[in-house]
Amino acid sequence: MRSRRDSFLILTLVAGVAAPATAQVVLFPHLDASVAGDVETTRGGAGASVGYHLPAWRGLGVGLELDAAWHGHFFRDRDVAHLVPEGVDLNTDALLLMGQLVLPVSIPRAPIWRPYGTVGLGVIHALFTAPGNESYDTDQDNLTFAAGVGMMHQLTRLLGLRADLRYYHAFVDEHASHGGYFEDYSFWAVSVGVTFQLPLQRWPDLW
Amino acid sequence: MRQFQAALALLTMVGFVTAIAPAVRADTGVQVGVQSGIQLLHDDELRPENAPSVGAEARLSFELSPLIVALTFDHFFVKDRTLFQVGANALYDLPLGHSFLYPYVGAGVGVTRFALPEAAPTPSSNGEGLDGPVMSSPLAPGAGNATDSNGMRMGLNLVGGVRFDHIALPVLRPFAQVMVSLGPIDLLTIVGGVLFELDGR
Numbered sequence: 001m002r003s004r005r006d007s008f009l010i011l012t013l014v015a016g017v018a019a020p021a022t023a024q025v026v027l028f029p030h031l032d033a034s035v036a037g038d039v040e041t042t043r044g045g046a047g048a049s050v051g052y053h054l055p056a057w058r059g060l061g062v063g064l065e066l067d068a069a070w071h072g073h074f075f076r077d078r079d080v081a082h083l084v085p086e087g088v089d090l091n092t093d094a095l096l097l098m099g100q101l102v103l104p105v106s107i108p109r110a111p112i113w114r115p116y117g118t119v120g121l122g123v124i125h126a127l128f129t130a131p132g133n134e135s136y137d138t139d140q141d142n143l144t145f146a147a148g149v150g151m152m153h154q155l156t157r158l159l160g161l162r163a164d165l166r167y168y169h170a171f172v173d174e175h176a177s178h179g180g181y182f183e184d185y186s187f188w189a190v191s192v193g194v195t196f197q198l199p200l201q202r203w204p205d206l207w
Numbered sequence: 208m209r210q211f212q213a214a215l216a217l218l219t220m221v222g223f224v225t226a227i228a229p230a231v232r233a234d235t236g237v238q239v240g241v242q243s244g245i246q247l248l249h250d251d252e253l254r255p256e257n258a259p260s261v262g263a264e265a266r267l268s269f270e271l272s273p274l275i276v277a278l279t280f281d282h283f284f285v286k287d288r289t290l291f292q293v294g295a296n297a298l299y300d301l302p303l304g305h306s307f308l309y310p311y312v313g314a315g316v317g318v319t320r321f322a323l324p325e326a327a328p329t330p331s332s333n334g335e336g337l338d339g340p341v342m343s344s345p346l347a348p349g350a351g352n353a354t355d356s357n358g359m360r361m362g363l364n365l366v367g368g369v370r371f372d373h374i375a376l377p378v379l380r381p382f383a384q385v386m387v388s389l390g391p392i393d394l395l396t397i398v399g400g401v402l403f404e405l406d407g408r
Contacts, residue, residue, distance in 0.1 A: 031361060157270075192316045
């Protein structure tokens with residue numbers, strides 16, 4: 001596990017160093033809050049994404065990102081309570097793994113601000129666990145579509161701020177024999193965090 | 208749904224600042240300080256009206272940005288309960304400054320930690336918070352079906368304030384501000400404090 005993590009970091013650094021002069025590798029650790037929809041909206045989670053951003057056309061950029069996030073207490077209690085007998089505690093968590101296309105826009109008047117849109121596909125791996133009652137444990141994997149808008153802001157050549165609002169829609173097989181939530185679900189989530197950008201450049205000098 | 212509206216408001220505000228913010232080059236600097244205030248919203252279970260608070264704050268300014276990042280900690284004194292918030296807010300000085308008073312606005316996120324007196328242990332689904340196992344309690348803030356007696360919740364912070372910056376006080380930066388936290392745990396605090404400039408140009 002450690003060697004895999006080290007390889008990932010090395011790959012990120014090498015990609016950053018080897019990137020074309022106008023490209024950047026962007027690392028984005030973030031906190032998430034689910035704010036509306038079919039999941040528990042008073043909770044959230046944390047995650048990180050790594051992306052590769054390039055200029056595309058006239059101030060429009062394009063980026064590819066891989067994002068992983070962990071959300072605790074994912075589903076609403078009332079939607080999953082029927083899975084266990086009364087008196088049995090059931091926890092639900094979710095791992096969100098997304099690949100996404102990011103389209104940032106450079107604003108000539110405000111070059112350290114970059115609004116962006118994002119669209120992606122991935123999987124939500126939902127876990128249902130009953131501590132002390134493993135017989136109720138189950139999980140499910142669902143293809144998920146996501147789209148959203150956000151803003152990046154450059155603080156230094158290395159560091160920035162980033163926030164976005166994203167809509168997720170998970171496609172669930174209603175007749176699945178495995179899992180705990182048997183209908184499509186969707187939700188909105190806000191992600192806020194810092195960005196680390198390599199190589200160290202001012203955005204106006206990039207594109 | 209209210210959180211969704213708050214998120215939309217934040218994005219709209221960011222867009223507005225994007226449109227009006229000049230592409231200025233800012234100075235780097237670090238300020239740290241202490242603050243004290245009062246929380247004005249009332250909640251039967253979690254927070255009485257007029258709960259006093261104390262806290263600490265660090266404000267960081269950066270080479271490329273006119274934004275100041277404020278990292279905050281505030282502890283609220285509530286009998287038999289634990290309530291504190293760790294926050295990160297981006298502040299923007301409004302271009303309205305007199306010679307020594309500088310108004311600012313800001314937005315950010317706050318992670319609020321709470322602990323209520325434990326009620327009878329009646330486990331329910333998802334009775335485990337972000338921070339570990341808990342006893343079930345109907346007292347939990349923020350949602351009818353959130354049954355934790357302790358945990359952490361993330362919310363949106365909106366800040367407005369004014370800081371005092373005068374040549375007669377070369378290192379001290381007194382300030383006063385109002386902060387609203389919107390989310391599972393709503394807070395409205397009025398705070399006064401003083402920052403000490405450690406490094407800057």
